[in-house]
Amino acid sequence: MSQTETSPIRVEKIAHIVLFVKDPELSAQWYSDILNMKIVARAADGPYKGGVFLSFGVSDHDIALFPAEEGATTGKEFEHVGLMMAGTSMDDLRRNYAFFAERGVKIAEILDHGVSTGIYFYDPDGHMLEVFCQRVPQETGASQAELTRNQGQADPVDPSQL
Known part of the structure; x- marks a missing residue:
């Protein structure tokens, strides 16, 4: 189907992400501490047994963490x-960078995409x-x-230049 054809699928946004992790409880605590997520539910039984569901505050869950199979590699x-981010200023980004640095979060890089500037970092499972x-509005099509x-384009940003 080409871009000129109309698809009936109309995805509004990414609703949630499910990650396999070594220790869902440990990772849930990290996501709670670092990204200010609320632990909404823990699956005690069934196909998601051991899973932890987290929310940024509105959705029933934005990220779910499920136990990885024994010996599985995670993070790739x-x-x-x-x-x-809810905030749109570079000051907000600077505060996030300082927060990550204070807590020893492993930073991969900072990139300026022209439309946005982002801090790339790793969770405990990699x-x-x-x-x-987001610096250029999405709603108008400008981004x-x-x-x-x-x-x-994605240009590296020196943390001291944030």
């Missing part, structure tokens, strides 16, 4: 998960996440136009 199931400050114009 995907490239990264982008989390748009999954890469990004918190980003898509800018990303097309700059061909998806």
